Amino acid sequence: MTVTHSAPAAPPADGGAVILQASGVIMRFGGLTAVNSVDLTVREGEIVGLIGPNGAGKTTFFNCLTGLYKPTEGQVIFNGAVLPPKPRAVVLAGMARTFQNIRLFNxxxxxxxxxxxxxxxxxxxxxxxxxxxxxxxxxxxxxxxxxxxxxxxxxxxxxxxxxxxxxxxxxxxxxxxxxxxxxxPKVLLLDEPTAGMNPQETRQASDLIFKIRDSGIAVVVIEHDMRFIFNLCDRVLCLVRGETLVEGSPTQVQSDPRVIEAYIGTGDDDEDEGAST
Amino acid sequence: MSTVSTPTQIAPTPGYHPSRIDGLREQHGRLAWLLVLTGLVVLAAGCFLSWSYDPEILGNLSISFNPGSLQLFMLTAAVLALVYALAYRGPLRGLGVWIDSAKALMVLGIGALGFMAITLAVVAVTSSGLINIDPGGWVSLVGSLVLAVGGSLLERRPTKDTLHAQLPAWVEIGTIVVLMAMLLFGAAYALGQTDGNIFGLFLVFVVAVAWSLFAAGFFTWLGIVAQRHRRVLMLGAFAVAFLFPFTQNGSDANMSIATQVLIFAATALGLNIVVGLAGLLDLGYIAFLGAGAYTAATLSTSAFATIGWKPPFLVVVLLGAIVAATLGLIIGTPTLRVSGDYLAIVTLAFGEIFRLSMSNLDGNNGPDLTHGPNGIPAIPDLQIGSFNFGDEHTILGFSLGRFANYYFVLLVLALVIITVFSRLNNSRIGRGWVAIREDEKAAEAMGVNVFGLKLFAFASGAFLAGMAGTVKAHQDVSVTPDQYVFLESAFLLAAVVLGGMGTVAGVFIGATILKLLPEKLRFISDYRLLIFGVLLVLMMRVRPEGIIASQRRQLEFHEEDEALAERIEEVHLEEEAQT
Amino acid sequence: MLFLQQLINGLTSGSLYALIAVGYTVVYGIVQLINFAHGEVFMIGAFGSLAVWTIFFQGQTSILILIPMLLGAVAASVGVAVLMERFAYRPLRHAPRLAPLITAIGVSVSLQEIVRLFYPGAKSPLPYPQIDYVSGTALQLGDITLRRSAIFTVGALVVSAVFLWWFINRTKLGRGMQAVSQDPDTARLMGINVDRVIVVAFALGALLAGIAGVAQGLQTNSISQIMGFTAGLKAFTAAVLGGIGNVAGAVVGGLVLGVAESLATQFIPGAFGGTPWKDVWAFVLLIVVLVFRPQGLLGARVVDRA
Incomplete structure (x- = not known):
């Protein structure tokens, strides 16, 4: 059950150059603010995790990064240049993604x-x-x-x-x-890559992500499986109700009482974890 | 239960459900086979006797021991039945393990029964009375009935999948060549029939034989063989098309129909790029053909042409295509961003705009460009160098008339369109189109230039239609707005849909059915459109992917069908293994 | 004066478009299907009313006959629309979107041909009966000519619009329709019979189209099996103009389209004005709307159907 991996290569502590920088991203749908001024910085060779309860705006944030949505405010800088919110331009610049509900050409x-x-x-x-x-x-x-x-x-x-x-x-x-x-891509965005997988498949997935990272591609992962994410990521960002709650190393985030509250606390969305498609 | 690993494993026929008739079949297996033999012998015997007292009906069927053409059809059916029967039990058992001969016999029997029934009915009706049917007719009718009953009672046996049949290449190529030759002579024969009844009965015969071959599993095998020898097939088909005018002895009547079919097919092939490959529903496609035709007409040497400049024809072809493509860009740029349903209606509106504009630009409403509803008549025949397309030419003793000349030009045009179609299909662009059809959002997120590819499909389809239009103007002699009504667009679409979206052969079959049948079967002409409409509705319910389906399209229309997906995958793997 | 006259002409033809456009929009709002054969439903309505007149009231002109004629029109068009939904569209509900569109073309051609071949005398346009008060000599109000059929058409639209509003907002079925158009799956879970709602949507559209058929007959004094094609296309334009899926939009779109094309006929100068170009300008408007405001004047519900 435990996800183990033989000695993940030591993260380049603030060593790599910044490749992706999203600042002040806001996405409103009518009256609903799905993403509220979220910042994200990704450095070369890093694995960044994006966690949060259902409806926290993780996928919406992804869609803003990849140009599927045009953010209401804020900008995305990739490799030193501002990314236009067009999916094709984003891919050409070097950022590719997967989808939460698999969208292959069947x-x-x-x-x-x-x-x-x-x-x-x-x-x-x-x-x-x-x-x-x-x-x-x-x-x-x-x-x-x-x-x-x-x-x-x-x-x-x-x-x-x-x-x-x-x-x-x-x-x-x-x-x-x-x-x-x-x-x-230079940055790979994975939207729940292990959703619905069994433990063995999950482990294969994390091996694959390490392999991709080692080949020099930065990875941003949305996940619900905590053990998976804390084992995998160099840095974790916790979104709650569209806002950044905590950002830091896996250990910091893991022990932050607000994160625990957001997940286990008073909300009624704790039952859905990992079952979301 | 995949048969990939064990190619020789015998799988039950797909769609096989045990029923009450199976009990009967088990009990009377041997009897059924004897019935089949009896039936086919009686059927054949009847063919050597007179069917009709009156020699004037349905060709001459009145002379015993001298079979007329309809009797020859039934003899052929009897021979085919004999082959099936011997494959079921007898010296051809080796063939029998591959084909479902029981089902084939049943289908053939029922087909023959239908054929005989219609034939005798025609004899009785046209000569006013059953009395005029001679004994031979009744004998053959009984024979076909016995054949049908026997075939139905034969015990169905599981067959091996023809996918794994290994035959020497020369047999496979030979089969293709023989089929092509049959196609040529069949087409020449069918077109030569002036009697609608004989033509109709010939169709019944062809359908019965084809259906029985289909039931036997022959076409599954043929499809695989055709994939394997694609070049041979293409060459063969082209040879047949090329040789066809030589079978007509300079008769313009049939060549005129053939030319109509060909121009229709060529245009439909262009539409197939838009609909079949890019998945865009264009309901105003005829307007692009019209744009080409009007360009050619106004630049022709007709006394009614409105533009003074008379460039050589090749320039006109190019200009017509460019005008059409430009219109395509103008209409496509705004509308391709909106969803597919809108596109369908907007293209329809565009088709109307085109038609109305052409009938308005008569000098009273806007500049005199098209002479309004009267159109531009008296467009002279094409003249390239000293070769005038209106004259009759003799090549190797065969005389080729006016329509044959146009036929060859159109053949070249069709070839160009087929090349463009199939090469684009198997390229980066083609993959992009499939991706867009499958999931537009995902395609965009993977960096596919969705808008650009759609626009390209739209404009290139228009370009090809424009080219066809320039030839059409000369061949039709006159260009009028009412040649370009919505119904024509619907017909083109129907050719694509009936034949098979995304396939070349399918479109040709669809075009032939839609253009040839109404010409030959005059008695249905008033019901032509009704049949057409009902056919479209039924087709979408029964076989939305068309008669000859592209595998991918078939999968798209049957998202739920797991067995089909596995089957196609198996075929795919087998092909990979062969190459 | 000229302007006012054209405004009235525009509102008349616009009312007709609006009556038909509702059918496109209601069906689209619920099943996201462009019922291409809806123009034919309108045509069938006209023939239904003519049949009632020919069979029961041949030669009569009393205004009271209009009621059975309207009933005949509505019965014919609703019947055809329901059958069409049941046998042509329902089996294709989960098919790729090309399939129902092509089916719609087939249905459209078939209906035209059935009428042409089997309605007695329909191989050429048939004269439509004259009815007291609603057809006949036009009324003159100063310089303005007001045709009696125009009053009937506009009146029919007003009554229909009130009925529609009541039906959609005040009845259980109407609210069911709204629910299905928002989210069919949830609506089904909430116990709404989605199949029935879809049938009702088709029937509702057909009801108005049937009335429009009568109005058209009274306006032009003759009907033919091809009258549904252009009218259907115009009505679709109206539906898009108002925002397809939006019922109020269809009414507004119809009126705007009617007025726009009559004004274009009158006020576009030179050779490109005038009646021959009327339809062209209407379709150009359709394309222009799609370019600059694809959601239409009143805005359609935007559906991400990917």
Whole structure:
């Protein structure tokens, strides 16, 4: 049951350069303020956790970061430049994500799914595609090879020709990660990567996330599984009702009485933990 | 219960439900087989006798021991039945383990019974009385009935999946070639029939045979073979299409229909890029064809053309395509951002705007560009170098008339469109389209340029339709606004939907059905649109992916169907293993 | 004066659009389906009323006949709409969105053809009966011509709008409709019979379309099986203009569209004004609205259906 990992590489204590900086992000839907001036800083090679009870605005915050929502206020600076709130621009800049409820292209094979991820890093347009010039063939082969490589990387190398919708649940989560990795991100945003997984799958997932981190990609994870997150992350941010409650190292956050109260306290949303889809 | 690991394992036929008839089948298995044999022999025997007293009906069916064409159909059916029967029990058992011969026999029997019943009914009605049916007709009718009963009572056996059938490549290629040749002669024969009854009965025969082959599992195998020898298939299909005019002895009547079918199919193929690949419902597609046609007409040397500039035809083709594509961009840019349903109606409105504008620009309401409702008549035939498309030419002793000339141009155009279609489909752009169809939000979040790809599909579809339109203007001689009404767009869409979204062969079949049948079956002409409407509704309920479905489309329309997904995956893996 | 006259003309045709547009909007609000065949429901309504007149009241002109004619129109259009929902759309409720749209085209063509082939004499346009007080010579108010059928049409819209408001806000079924349009799954859990609500939505739209069919017959004095196509397209434009899914929007959209196209006919100078371009300007308006205000004038419920 316990999530163990052989000696996670020591976090670069404030060592890496800041890659992602969101400041004062506010998202209002009519009268409801779902995210209220949240700041987030992510450094290279870091794993940052985002926790909070259901409805705390974690996924909304993710959507603001990735341009699916246009934040009411605040800005997102990526690699020194302000990110426009457009999903495509965000991906091109180097930030990719997965979804809380898996959103694969169900009727495509695993390989094709990952190849779609390569879309924004390739450039064959209509005429090249129609005339099948050397550039097209080179790029197509490279795309295929890279996609297969990524499937191997996440451990799905042998499932490349299977339809995404036929894959087991855990594999679908990993496929989504592979698809996101195909966009060559510098920061990877994972929205509940272990939701609905059994302990063994959860451990594989954390191994995979460490592996991704070690390859130089910063990771931001939304999770409900506390043990998972405290074992995994270098830094944890706890959101409650759209606002940052605590930010700090896993041990700090874990022992903060306000966090315990937010989760176990008076609210009625403690029963839903981990069961959310 | 996957059969991937054990390819030789025998799986029960999918969709197999035991019922009361199975009890009967078990008890009378042997008897049923004998019934089948008896039935087919009687059916064949009847074909050598006279069916009709009157030699004028349905070709000549009145001479014994000299079968007429309808009798030859039934003889063919009997031979096919014999093959099935011997595959079920007898020297062809080796074939029998692969095909569901019992079901095939039942279907063929019922088809033959239907054929005989219609034939005899036609004889009786046209010659006023059952008395005019000769004994041979009754013999064959009884034979087909016995065949149908015997086939129904045969015990169904599980079959091996034809997916794993390993045949030498020459057999597979040979099958394709033979089928293509049959297609050529079948088409030539069918078009040569001036008698609507014979044409209809020929269709009944073809459907019965095709259905029995389908029941036998032949088409599943054929689909896999076609995948494996895609080049051969393409070449074969093109050869058939190319050779077709040579079978017509310069007859313009049939070539005119063939040209109509071809231009319709070419346009529908363009629409298939928009609908089938990008998943955008365009209900005003005919306007792009119209834009091309009007461009060609106004730039032609017709006395009624309104623009003085007369560029060479290749320039006109390009211009027509560009005009259409520009219209596509103008209409697409604002509307492709809104949801799909809106797009459908907006394109419909655009189609109306186009048609109304063309019939308004007559000099009284705005500049005189199109001569209003009268359109631009007397567009001369194409002339490329010294080759005039209006003249009859003789090649290798075959005379090719005006329509044959256009037919070849359209064939080239269709080939261009097919190439564009299939190459785009298998490329980065094609993957992007599939991703958009599957989940637009996710595609966008993965960096797919959703808007750009949609606009591209829309504009390139318009471009290709514009090209087709320029040829259409010359071939039709005149261009009028009422050629471009909404119903034509609906027909194009129907060709795509009936045939199969996202496939080339499907669109050709859809286009042929929609254009050829009303031409040949004059007696349904008044009910043509009603049949068309009902067909669309039924198709969406029964087989929304179309007659020849692209695998992906089939999956999309059957999200719940796990068995289908696994089956397609299996086919996919088998293909990977082959290459 | 010219302006006032065109305003009246616009309100007349606008009322007709509004009556039909409600059908698009109610159905869309509940099942997010553009019932493309709704124009045909309107056409069937016109033929239903004509049938009642031909069978029972041939040759009569009394205004009282209008009541059975309206009932006939409504019966025909509601009947067709309910059958259409049951046999064409319901089986496709969970199919990809292309399927119901294509079905709708099929239904539309079939209905037109059924009327053309099987309604006696419908192969050419049929004359519509003259009814006392609501058709016949126009009223002259100074310079302004007011057609009697126009008064009927506007009146029908007013009555229908009041009825609609009452039905949606004051009856159990109407509130059920609102609930289903907000969230069908929750509504189902709360014990609302979603299937019934959907049927009611189709029927409600058809009711108004049937009335519109009578109004159209009185206005043009003849009906044909193709009258539903353009009217349906215009009404859809009206629904989008007002914000599809928003019932009040459909009424407003219809009136605005009607007025806009009559003013365009009158006041666009030069060759591009005039009646031949009327429909063109209406459809251009549709496209312009979609570009600049896709949610429509009154705003539609925005549904993230991804």
């Amino acid at each position: 009727n495509m094979t695993a390989l094709e799914n990952v190849m779609v991820g390569r879309y924004c890093r390739t450039s064959s347009m209509a005429l090249t595609s129609i005339f099948r010039g050397p550039k097209f063939r080179r790029e197509e082969a490279a795309t295929r090879a890279r996609a297969q490589e990524l499937l191997d990387y996440v451990g799905l190398g042998r499932s490349s020709e299977l339809l995404a919708r036929n894959l087991p649940y855990g594999d679908q989560r990993r496929l989504e990660i592979a698809r996101a990795l195909a966009t060559d």
